């Protein structure tokens with residue numbers, strides 16, 4: 001996957017709260033092209049694997065339980081400087097600290113239930129994209 005791509009998940013709280021369309025509209029409005037998209041639900045094993053990097057953190061169990069508690073939208077996005085620009089678009093992890101105009105400021109409930117995932121590096125964008133999509137599902 002090229003370095004102009006990032007990976008996102010609209011998290012279960014965003015889907016539950018019916019923000020799916022509003023968030024996708026913000027993403028497209030910010031100049032990202034959708035290369036792959038899937039409405040799906042993570043199994044506990046998939047959520048554990050996806051967030052394995054956080055397995056020693058105190059919130060890991062709660063995070064895994066929440067991330068497989070309902071459907072998500074997973075997507076691969078393309079734009080120049082995708083990883084950094086998407087992190088700017090989603091805002092800080094804790095919505096109380098997220099800048100005005102960001103997805104998390106507008107739609108996140110809390111630091112845990114924070115509406116949207118964004119990859120933190122080109123390397124992780126590739127790993128996370130391949131975790132969710134086969135090569136023939138990316139356009």
Ligand code: UDP
Pocket residue numbers: 054059063092093111112113114116117118120
């Ligand atoms: N998280 C949490 N409590 C914390 C920190 C993180 O529940 O104190 C959750 C939250 O859903 C966050 C995810 O774990 O999005 C991954 O944490 P990370 O630090 O990677 O934040 P992000 O990259 O999503 O901003």
Ligand code: MG
Pocket residue numbers: 118120
């Ligand atoms: Mg992260």
